[in-house]
Amino acid sequence: MIEIKGVYKEFKGKSNNVEALKNINMHIEQGDIFGIIGLSGAGKSTLVRCINRLEEPTKGEVFIKGKNIMALNSAELREMRKKIGMIFQHFNLLNSRTVAENIAYPMEIAKVPKEDREKRIDELLKLVELEEKRESYPSQLSGGQKQRVGIARALANHPDVLLCDEATSALDPKTTQSILKLLKKINETLGLTIVIITHEMEVIKQICTKVAVMEAGEVVESGPVPKVFAHPTHPITKSFVQNISHDIPVELLNRIDHNRQLFRLSFEGIKTSQPILSRMIKKYGVEANILLGGIDHLQQTFIGSLIIELIGEEGEIKKAVAFLQESDVECEVISQ
Amino acid sequence: MIFQNPTQAFWLLLAETGNTLYMVFAATLISTIIGMPLGVILVITDKGGIKEKLQLNRILGTVVNIGRSFPFAILIVALIPFTRLIIGTSLGTTATIVPLSIAAAPFVARVIESSLKEVDKGIVEAAVAMGSSTWEIITKVLIPEAMASIILGITLTVVNLIGYSAMAGTVGGGGLGSVAIQYGYYRYDVSLIIATVILLIILVQIIQWIGNNIAKAVNKK
Known part of the structure; x- marks a missing residue:
């Protein structure tokens, strides 16, 4: 599904360059809920942004469904992005649009006819259990509700993969639970591949099938969740396990x-x-x-x-x- | 008293208020048409913008700054040949619209720029991640999200233009400024000066009130 091969990312600084990613190799399979855990500054956000080229890798290749996304021109890249859903820590909804209009946005730019858009909005609102908030503005919603809208918006164009960038980090534990449950449900019912970036062990523990542990721009350990956390070998992995x-x-x-x-x-x-x-x-x-x-x-x-x-x-x-x-x-x- | 009766003065002031509004709104419209794209370009070509082009950004920034540093009184005179070229005359209400528009355009550009810069970077990033084109981001994200702030900025422009238009009255433009100069200052009719000042104050109050209310209605934050 997603294949990351030898990805490097260097940020040019004034005095010195920072290597945010060093030789990342990763294989994410169809239907995985793939967690990437690390402390802040470990490079996990940069890595997930390389998957839809919000960040351009300095070196390396990223394949999605066998297609090398590094080879796409900007028009092709925009088309590809329409098939990659993404949700964010701070939700990033359009404040000037209602819930329904927010969910409509990705379909508008994908030139989906209005009638089909309305139908899809109803479907998605039902999925994320926000039917009664259709005409509300984001400022009238709680954090958990905003993230539900974010999820509905990300799913609007039937994506192949959903990228979650610290999607629960701004939420309280109870709301986190309900969002994780929703993600799990989406994974199970739609068979959607989900990539989750987090610094919270709870998130990995709750829903991820596989995990990669990152530190200082490198993947230090990866594999199925039970295996990695039962026998953590790297100190950073141990610290995450001990945390729980x-x-x-x-x-x-x-x-x-x-x-x-x-x-x-x-x-x-x-x-x-x-x-x-x-x-x-x-x-x-x-x-x-x-x-x-x-x-x-x-x-x-x-x-x-x-x-x-x-x-x-x-x-x-x-x-x-x-x-x-x-x-x-x-x-x-x-x-x- | 130059006027036979207060009714005559009333009609003069009414007509010139109309002229002021005509000049100011035409100049606001034209300066927004010129300034809006400049403001958008200043934002998207800036460092970290969606179409980063630092050299273009610097050049445009400099041009806008030069435009803003021109004193308005000098600009009117300097633009006389240009105004004659497009209007046919450099005198009167319509002719004044030219220097007013050109004076306000760089101001509008900066006003739009600062409004658009207030839009949360995360929202723009989300739009990029969804596959939006640059044009879609400008028209569907940046401008709608900044709309309340843009309206307040344009209200500010209108108020500034009222001040400028009064100044233009001193060099052959129409409007309330010319009434104050011609009847009030040159013919020592203090009551007319007072009347124009009061009218200008009322105009500014009304416009600011309207602007604030529209901005409030548009703001969904």
């Missing part, structure tokens, strides 16, 4: 010594249902104190994260940790 788990209170860190150590355990899938901890306690002379923890439901699998305190002889603690690692539980020592 728990932060460790300072008081706990202050009482660490040789006979009292803190560990972060991560495990996934079927292991969450096995009593590995109690087996460890029985087998070795250690006590385990569960301080924080939780099991998260990530798409079709579970990932667990526990912070435990092991109390006992230093040697016994080491053996206990070795046992956990043999049982495919990742153990990470937490130091002060």
